[in-house]
Amino acid sequence: MQKNKTVPTLEWKNNAVRMIDQTLLPEKLKVIVVGDPAEMWRAIKRLAVRGAPAIGCAAAYGVVLGANKSTAKTGAVLLKDINKTADYLATSRPTAVNLFWALERMKAVAVAEKGLPVVALKKRLLDEAHAILAEDTAMCRAIGDNGAKLVPKRKGVFGILTHCNAGGLATSAYGTALAVIYSAFAQKKNIRVFADETRPLCQGSRLTSWELMQAGVPVTLICDNMSAQVMREGKIDMIVVGADRIAANGDAANKIGTYGVAVLARHHGIPVYIAAPSSTFDLSLADGSQIPIEERDGDEIRRGFGKLTAPKDVAVYNPAFDVTPANLITGIITERGVISAPTKAKIARMLK
Ligand code: MRU
Helix, strand or coil: CCHHHHCCCEEEECCEEEEECCCCCCCCCCEEEECCHHHHHHHHHCCCCCCHHHHHHHHHHHHHHHHHHCCCCCHHHHHHHHHHHHHHHCCCCCCCHHHHHHHHHHHHHHHHCCCCCHHHHHHHHHHHHHHHHHHHHHHHHHHHHHHHCCCCCCCCCEEEEECCCCEHHHCCCCECHHHHHHHHHHCCCCEEEEEECCCCCCHHHHHHHHHHHHHCCCEEEECHHHHHHHHHCCCCCEEEECCCEEECCCCEEEECCHHHHHHHHHHHCCCEEEECCHHHEECCCCCHHHCCCCECCCHHHHCHHHCCCCCCCCCCCCECEEEECHHHCCEEEECCEEEECCCHHHHHHHHC
16 A cells, blocks of 8 residues: 555564654655654654554553563563653653553553563563554554445545645554545545645655555645635645544544644535544543643744744644644544444443
């Protein structure tokens, strides 16, 4: 599906994690080696690895890296070290719930298996991290297949707008929003993707347009402030984006700017789909107002990619995510099926 599939987003090799340094794309496709939890924390924080499901997979391997560094002689002591590593990795980024979901899953395995000899417990943790990665790939494939059914086969071009990068780079493989696109494209549907640039860190221009071009999918890049006009010109038939956390009522946090796209889409009568695996739902939160929104360094706006584009000490507000209310969402595409006009009851039923 992806031509670059020989370079996985991240993988476990020689007792370390090899990952694409996404901050360097599209200029350089460079693989970095992450060998301890502090390096993993930093890789997540600086967005070398990013996208909710990919962060979850990376964090799970980060716990393994911590366990392997531990000199504990008993399962009980190793458990303490594992919890410490997991709690530390949890401080890297606050919004994507997949991070906490994966860390909790690793902690739960450690608790359940603490009676094992330390070597066996470390191996068990590695198996769990591998399982998280493999399940993510399977979920992404299923999301793609479920979502592709929403894309009609027709003569005229079907325009799909996406925001940020919810592709293979943001997951173990395939992606969520882009899985829908890859799957529809594989079914020979006549699609054209419009990729929002996605300021300030340009995941849309740097990553999505690069990834889609690698796969041969027709893609047109636009600046974020062009989407209203492109919608009015009738070029967009559907919006599909990913999510970092979905509350129990269907409110969905995703990259800053998604909410604006959804408001514009409602005005233009265009359906908005969120594509996300079940690991992105946080049913402990009643609605989106409780989702923690990461605020990032102002220099990402003042001096994007090293060039001063504003007075160097201008005040900046830089929330990395926003929340799209459930009433603007036409459907949530999950690996289990599509939740149309999401409500608390429908979400609970689908995830049961
Ligand atoms: O700050 P990022 O690049 O990690 O933000 C990523 C997004 O907002 C994605 O759309 C989301 O994580 C879904 S990825 C399948």
